[in-house]
Amino acid sequence: xxxxxxxxxxxxxxxxxxxxxxxxxxxxxxxxxxxxxxxxxxxxxxxxxxxxxxxxxxxxxxxxxxxxxxxxxxxxxxxxxxxxxxxxxxxxxxxxxxxxxxxxxxxxxxxxxxxxxx
Amino acid sequence: xxxxxxxxxxxxxxxxxxxxxxxxxxxxxxxxxxxxxxxxxxxxxxxxxxxxxxxxxxxxxxxxxxxxxxxxxxxxxxxxxxxxxxxxxxxxxxxxxxxxxxxxxxxxxxxxxx
Numbered sequence: 001x002x003x004x005x006x007x008x009x010x011x012x013x014x015x016x017x018x019x020x021x022x023x024x025x026x027x028x029x030x031x032x033x034x035x036x037x038x039x040x041x042x043x044x045x046x047x048x049x050x051x052x053x054x055x056x057x058x059x060x061x062x063x064x065x066x067x068x069x070x071x072x073x074x075x076x077x078x079x080x081x082x083x084x085x086x087x088x089x090x091x092x093x094x095x096x097x098x099x100x101x102x103x104x105x106x107x108x109x110x111x112x113x114x115x116x117x118x
Numbered sequence: 119x120x121x122x123x124x125x126x127x128x129x130x131x132x133x134x135x136x137x138x139x140x141x142x143x144x145x146x147x148x149x150x151x152x153x154x155x156x157x158x159x160x161x162x163x164x165x166x167x168x169x170x171x172x173x174x175x176x177x178x179x180x181x182x183x184x185x186x187x188x189x190x191x192x193x194x195x196x197x198x199x200x201x202x203x204x205x206x207x208x209x210x211x212x213x214x215x216x217x218x219x220x221x222x223x224x225x226x227x228x229x230x231x232x
Binding site: 043093095108109110112 | 152154160161162163164167207211220222223224225
Protein backbone atom coordinates (compact mmCIF):
# COMPACT_ATOMS: atom_id res chain seq x y z
CA UNK A 1 0.00 0.00 0.00
CA UNK A 2 0.86 3.66 -0.15
CA UNK A 3 3.39 4.98 2.34
CA UNK A 4 3.30 8.27 4.19
CA UNK A 5 6.27 9.39 6.23
CA UNK A 6 6.62 12.03 8.90
CA UNK A 7 9.71 13.75 10.14
CA UNK A 8 10.73 14.04 12.87
CA UNK A 9 9.16 11.19 14.77
CA UNK A 10 9.80 12.88 18.10
CA UNK A 11 10.84 16.40 18.88
CA UNK A 12 11.49 18.09 22.21
CA UNK A 13 11.73 21.86 22.23
CA UNK A 14 11.79 24.79 24.58
CA UNK A 15 8.74 26.92 25.15
CA UNK A 16 8.59 29.81 22.70
CA UNK A 17 10.38 28.09 19.85
CA UNK A 18 8.82 26.99 16.56
CA UNK A 19 8.79 23.43 15.29
CA UNK A 20 8.28 22.21 11.75
CA UNK A 21 6.84 18.78 11.02
CA UNK A 22 7.03 17.30 7.53
CA UNK A 23 4.57 14.90 5.95
CA UNK A 24 5.51 13.15 2.71
CA UNK A 25 3.68 10.72 0.48
CA UNK A 26 6.50 8.48 -0.71
CA UNK A 27 5.08 6.59 -3.68
CA UNK A 28 2.03 8.53 -4.74
CA UNK A 29 0.77 12.05 -5.23
CA UNK A 30 -1.85 13.38 -2.88
CA UNK A 31 -3.82 16.48 -3.70
CA UNK A 32 -5.20 16.56 -0.19
CA UNK A 33 -3.43 16.03 3.07
CA UNK A 34 -4.89 16.21 6.54
CA UNK A 35 -3.36 17.14 9.86
CA UNK A 36 -4.69 15.59 13.05
CA UNK A 37 -3.87 15.97 16.68
CA UNK A 38 -4.22 13.09 19.08
CA UNK A 39 -4.34 13.51 22.83
CA UNK A 40 -3.47 10.59 25.10
CA UNK A 41 -6.13 7.88 25.00
CA UNK A 42 -8.34 9.99 22.77
CA UNK A 43 -9.38 9.97 19.17
CA UNK A 44 -7.92 11.98 16.35
CA UNK A 45 -8.99 15.58 16.12
CA UNK A 46 -8.88 17.00 12.63
CA UNK A 47 -6.97 20.26 12.67
CA UNK A 48 -6.90 21.25 9.03
CA UNK A 49 -7.29 20.12 5.45
CA UNK A 50 -4.44 21.00 3.15
CA UNK A 51 -4.75 21.15 -0.62
CA UNK A 52 -1.70 21.51 -2.81
CA UNK A 53 -1.15 25.05 -3.95
CA UNK A 54 -3.88 26.63 -1.86
CA UNK A 55 -4.45 27.80 1.67
CA UNK A 56 -5.32 25.23 4.26
CA UNK A 57 -8.83 24.99 5.65
CA UNK A 58 -8.78 24.99 9.43
CA UNK A 59 -11.33 23.39 11.70
CA UNK A 60 -13.20 25.50 14.17
CA UNK A 61 -11.12 26.31 17.20
CA UNK A 62 -7.76 25.72 15.53
CA UNK A 63 -5.61 28.84 15.34
CA UNK A 64 -4.26 29.22 11.84
CA UNK A 65 -1.55 31.63 12.97
CA UNK A 66 -0.43 29.11 15.56
CA UNK A 67 -0.40 26.08 13.30
CA UNK A 68 0.98 27.11 9.93
CA UNK A 69 0.42 24.65 7.12
CA UNK A 70 2.20 24.72 3.81
CA UNK A 71 1.41 22.29 1.00
CA UNK A 72 4.07 23.13 -1.54
CA UNK A 73 3.87 20.02 -3.68
CA UNK A 74 1.78 16.94 -4.28
CA UNK A 75 4.05 14.92 -2.02
CA UNK A 76 4.88 17.29 0.83
CA UNK A 77 2.93 19.17 3.44
CA UNK A 78 4.43 20.85 6.49
CA UNK A 79 2.94 21.85 9.82
CA UNK A 80 4.76 24.51 11.80
CA UNK A 81 3.83 24.97 15.43
CA UNK A 82 4.79 28.55 16.13
CA UNK A 83 5.85 29.79 19.56
CA UNK A 84 5.15 26.39 21.04
CA UNK A 85 3.99 26.08 24.64
CA UNK A 86 3.61 23.04 26.90
CA UNK A 87 -0.09 22.78 26.08
CA UNK A 88 0.89 22.16 22.45
CA UNK A 89 2.57 18.93 23.49
CA UNK A 90 0.74 16.20 21.65
CA UNK A 91 0.93 13.56 18.95
CA UNK A 92 0.51 15.08 15.49
CA UNK A 93 -0.52 12.80 12.66
CA UNK A 94 -0.82 13.58 8.98
CA UNK A 95 -2.60 11.66 6.30
CA UNK A 96 -2.66 11.76 2.52
CA UNK A 97 -5.85 11.23 0.65
CA UNK A 98 -6.44 9.30 -2.55
CA UNK A 99 -9.68 9.65 -4.45
CA UNK A 100 -9.16 8.19 -7.90
CA UNK A 101 -11.19 7.27 -10.94
CA UNK A 102 -11.19 3.66 -9.85
CA UNK A 103 -13.31 4.56 -6.87
CA UNK A 104 -10.58 4.25 -4.29
CA UNK A 105 -11.30 6.63 -1.46
CA UNK A 106 -8.76 6.17 1.25
CA UNK A 107 -6.49 7.98 3.62
CA UNK A 108 -3.00 6.77 4.34
CA UNK A 109 -1.62 7.84 7.67
CA UNK A 110 1.83 8.83 8.67
CA UNK A 111 3.38 7.29 11.78
CA UNK A 112 2.93 10.48 13.76
CA UNK A 113 5.21 13.02 15.39
CA UNK A 114 5.39 13.33 19.14
CA UNK A 115 5.95 16.93 20.20
CA UNK A 116 7.08 17.66 23.74
CA UNK A 117 7.38 21.30 24.72
CA UNK A 118 9.32 21.97 27.90
CA UNK B 119 -24.22 15.98 10.20
CA UNK B 120 -21.77 13.14 10.12
CA UNK B 121 -20.61 11.33 13.21
CA UNK B 122 -19.37 8.01 14.45
CA UNK B 123 -20.24 6.49 17.80
CA UNK B 124 -18.01 3.75 19.01
CA UNK B 125 -18.19 1.36 21.93
CA UNK B 126 -16.16 2.67 24.81
CA UNK B 127 -13.33 0.68 26.23
CA UNK B 128 -11.10 -0.47 27.46
CA UNK B 129 -11.83 -4.05 26.51
CA UNK B 130 -9.85 -6.89 28.03
CA UNK B 131 -10.19 -10.40 26.63
CA UNK B 132 -8.46 -13.71 27.06
CA UNK B 133 -6.65 -15.18 24.09
CA UNK B 134 -8.97 -17.03 21.68
CA UNK B 135 -12.04 -15.16 22.94
CA UNK B 136 -14.61 -13.67 20.56
CA UNK B 137 -14.36 -9.95 19.94
CA UNK B 138 -17.07 -7.45 19.05
CA UNK B 139 -16.54 -3.71 18.97
CA UNK B 140 -19.72 -1.81 18.17
CA UNK B 141 -19.79 1.14 15.82
CA UNK B 142 -22.77 3.13 14.61
CA UNK B 143 -22.82 6.16 12.39
CA UNK B 144 -24.87 9.04 11.11
CA UNK B 145 -24.26 10.47 7.68
CA UNK B 146 -25.94 12.82 5.26
CA UNK B 147 -24.80 11.04 2.11
CA UNK B 148 -23.49 7.64 1.11
CA UNK B 149 -20.48 7.00 3.29
CA UNK B 150 -17.66 4.55 3.07
CA UNK B 151 -16.86 2.92 6.39
CA UNK B 152 -13.49 1.98 7.81
CA UNK B 153 -11.79 0.37 10.75
CA UNK B 154 -8.30 1.57 11.58
CA UNK B 155 -5.93 0.01 14.10
CA UNK B 156 -3.22 1.76 16.08
CA UNK B 157 -0.62 -0.44 17.72
CA UNK B 158 1.31 0.98 20.68
CA UNK B 159 3.67 3.71 19.60
CA UNK B 160 2.65 3.55 15.97
CA UNK B 161 0.44 5.43 13.54
CA UNK B 162 -2.93 4.36 12.22
CA UNK B 163 -3.20 1.52 9.78
CA UNK B 164 -6.21 0.65 7.71
CA UNK B 165 -7.63 -2.66 8.92
CA UNK B 166 -10.62 -3.03 6.63
CA UNK B 167 -13.23 -1.04 4.78
CA UNK B 168 -16.60 -1.26 3.07
CA UNK B 169 -17.84 1.18 0.48
CA UNK B 170 -21.54 0.34 0.18
CA UNK B 171 -24.40 -1.26 2.01
CA UNK B 172 -24.10 -5.00 2.71
CA UNK B 173 -20.41 -5.03 1.82
CA UNK B 174 -18.25 -7.02 4.21
CA UNK B 175 -14.71 -5.89 4.84
CA UNK B 176 -12.25 -8.45 6.15
CA UNK B 177 -8.58 -8.63 7.00
CA UNK B 178 -6.39 -10.60 9.43
CA UNK B 179 -9.40 -12.51 10.73
CA UNK B 180 -11.37 -9.33 11.44
CA UNK B 181 -14.69 -8.70 9.75
CA UNK B 182 -17.24 -5.91 9.61
CA UNK B 183 -20.44 -5.67 7.59
CA UNK B 184 -21.90 -2.38 6.40
CA UNK B 185 -25.49 -2.38 7.68
CA UNK B 186 -27.42 0.53 6.29
CA UNK B 187 -30.67 -0.44 8.00
CA UNK B 188 -29.08 -0.25 11.43
CA UNK B 189 -26.38 2.30 10.45
CA UNK B 190 -23.76 0.03 11.94
CA UNK B 191 -20.34 -1.35 11.14
CA UNK B 192 -19.45 -3.60 14.05
CA UNK B 193 -15.98 -5.13 14.14
CA UNK B 194 -15.71 -8.84 14.94
CA UNK B 195 -13.04 -11.48 15.29
CA UNK B 196 -13.68 -15.07 16.21
CA UNK B 197 -10.47 -15.72 18.13
CA UNK B 198 -8.27 -12.88 19.29
CA UNK B 199 -4.54 -13.11 19.86
CA UNK B 200 -2.21 -11.21 22.14
CA UNK B 201 -0.86 -9.45 19.05
CA UNK B 202 -4.30 -7.92 18.44
CA UNK B 203 -3.85 -5.68 21.47
CA UNK B 204 -4.22 -2.17 20.08
CA UNK B 205 -6.62 0.73 19.78
CA UNK B 206 -9.31 0.37 17.13
CA UNK B 207 -10.97 3.33 15.45
CA UNK B 208 -14.16 3.27 13.43
CA UNK B 209 -14.38 5.95 10.76
CA UNK B 210 -16.54 7.12 7.91
CA UNK B 211 -15.94 9.11 4.78
CA UNK B 212 -18.98 10.75 3.30
CA UNK B 213 -18.58 10.68 -0.46
CA UNK B 214 -21.62 12.86 -0.98
CA UNK B 215 -19.64 15.83 0.21
CA UNK B 216 -16.63 15.03 -1.91
CA UNK B 217 -15.24 12.11 0.00
CA UNK B 218 -12.38 14.02 1.45
CA UNK B 219 -13.42 14.29 5.08
CA UNK B 220 -13.05 11.47 7.54
CA UNK B 221 -14.89 11.27 10.82
CA UNK B 222 -13.43 9.09 13.56
CA UNK B 223 -14.90 7.43 16.59
CA UNK B 224 -13.19 7.86 19.93
CA UNK B 225 -11.32 4.60 19.69
CA UNK B 226 -11.59 1.38 21.67
CA UNK B 227 -8.56 0.02 23.44
CA UNK B 228 -8.27 -3.76 23.32
CA UNK B 229 -5.96 -5.77 25.55
CA UNK B 230 -5.67 -9.50 24.99
CA UNK B 231 -4.16 -11.49 27.82
CA UNK B 232 -2.57 -14.92 27.42
